């Protein structure tokens with residue numbers, strides 16, 4: 001299974017990137033490819049810029065990475081209860097190539113934040129809307145209190161209960177897609 005994993009954040013020290021990297025390591029038999037949103041930075045979307053720029057190569061490249069994968073693993077940063085501007089901007093551009101941004105791939109959606117809700121609002125928005133964009137969400141999990149529950153130095157969850165939940169969530173993909 002080719003698993004494409006990324007954080008929906010453009011922070012260099014993204015806690016969602018740390019989480020998604022660890023989560024991907026728990027996927028049995030997966031060939032993991034990590035993607036960085038900073039490599040897909042585009043001008044702020046507007047219909048006027050779209051008229052000028054057409055379909056940017058970077059948007060096509062991002063869609064191609066999804067096309068080449070068997071499954072997706074995304075961890076969402078929450079900004080004011082919603083998506084980071086970096087993710088939403090890229091998503092808007094890519095949605096203009098094809099509304100099925102997720103291309104009928106099975107996917108697991110995660111979120112984390114330092115707060116008590118762990119990005120539950122952005123995760124709800126992402127999971128609720130995914131089917132309209134060709135996303136088949138098999139599991140989702142918000143990890144609250146990132147700095148309490150994640151060992152940043154070792155790059156792993158230290159909370160055993162959350163670790164089990166995360167492994168189960170991620171392996172809902174391995175069950176679906178043969179190695």
Ligand SMILES: Cc1cc2nc3c(=O)[nH]c(=O)nc-3n(C[C@H](O)[C@H](O)[C@H](O)COP(=O)(O)O)c2cc1C
Nearest residue numbers: 009011014015016077078079080081113114115119
């Ligand atoms: C503009 C802004 C808005 C934020 N809003 C929220 C929020 O609504 N809920 C939350 O739990 N954390 C919020 N945070 C804190 C983020 O969860 C925290 O910055 C986290 O590190 C973002 O994930 P990332 O490191 O993967 O980018 C906000 C941070 C910023 C900079």
